[in-house]
Amino acid sequence: MQPEVIRSLVPARMDRLPWTKFHWLIVVGLGVSWILDGIEIQIVSSMGGALQSIDSLHLTSGQVGATASWYLAGQVVGALVFGRLTDKLGRKKLFILTLAIYLIGSGLAGFAWNSWSLYLFRFIAGTGIGGEYAAINSAIDEIMPSKYRGRVDIAINGTYWGGAALGAVASLFLFNEDLIPAHWGWRLGFFIGPVLGLIIIFLRRHIPESPRWLLTHGRAAEAERTVDEIEAQVRSQGVELPPVDEGKALDIVEEVRLSYRQMARVFFGQYPSRSFLGFTMMATQAFLYNAIFFTVGLVLINFYDVPSDHTGYYFFPFALGNLIGPLVLGPLFDTIGRRKMICATYVGSGVLLFISAWMFSAGMLNATTQTAVWCAIFFFASAGASSAYLTVSEIFPLELRGQAISFFFAISQGTGGVIAPFLFGHLVGGADNPNPDRFPLTVGYIIGAVAMVFGGLVAWFFGVNAEGRALEDIADPLSKAAPPEKAPDVAVND
Structure with a gap:
């Protein structure tokens, strides 16, 4: 019995939409989560001095770095578990679940009594x-019109740094012992996320399920209704929508269920070069970011004698550089193109990091100039890192988009991400050393620079020109119906 084939214009209708209030709802509802994440992570990264204080948990530099590694290890597990669930159960259901788990864990950390409870x-x-990474990036790419997809995805991932800037300001108060005792400041920092997160949970209730996900999971009628409602909102704003070309219709068969073995065949059998591209981009940016971001406070304290409660003054401009990069460079990923911009941002940040490593080793930098150099490096690296999530989300079939993000995210974090904070925490050395050796950290910076240049070259040679193209044109959905077989020509004898 032949499977039922459903012909739908849902993807084409989503891509022909102009920018409207509906798309702002998506940006705010999903992007706010990264702002919240940035606030909390920045506060945690600024806890290095407070956590090492004898009045708090009295951790070593290595243990502070290990705290970040445990957090990243949790991201690996969460990505693998919830990435598969978001492909199976939908994007929207995972929004609430993953955010709730995140907020609960963050709140509990405020009650930690020793290093292992904090871990x-x-x-x-x-x-x-x-889990948030998989669900949010999948929804963004599936809902946004193709001509805006690159800049929106990159900008939303970049809003993390807006939260980090706010976290830097908050850290100036939380870790100022003249205002808040040392044994309370770091605990209060963990409670900020859960309080603000309650607002986000209610906001996300108004975000619809991805019509593309509904279409490929046996819910075509619901997908059509969702798009009808979106278009009705657009028309109510006085916007005229042009007709959709019937030639862009997509033929879909029944829902496809994938085993892990079948997924492996898709990744490494059907798309081996894309898999290599995704892993390389994710791993290299994860190593660079986690190595430097989680040790910024330790470097300022140990090498430049910045008081622990003053690191926020330096991190604020650093975070702004990371925020401005995606906002300024993001549109170029849709105009100049993915491959060119990914290569430029990765290689550019790697070259700048190599130069800064030489300057750091030579003692040419102080706290202010070191921060300025970091701002320049991560102006490019931030846009590049965001494009890594965009890339792995849009170059694989829709039915395993969430799992693609989680799979490559997990591998990259499990290699470069988890190792980097722990490694660089030890390269920084102890806080009780009045003359710390710069050579080990210089080598670490050089390794990070080489990694980013390598990632940029891989993107140049293996990247996909996905700008302005429908997701279904970049990678056929696995549930796409096979074209009917052409009848063979019949020879006619005179």
């Missing part, structure tokens, strides 16, 4: 945010 609670928080 556990940070691990729980990490599982929630790991």
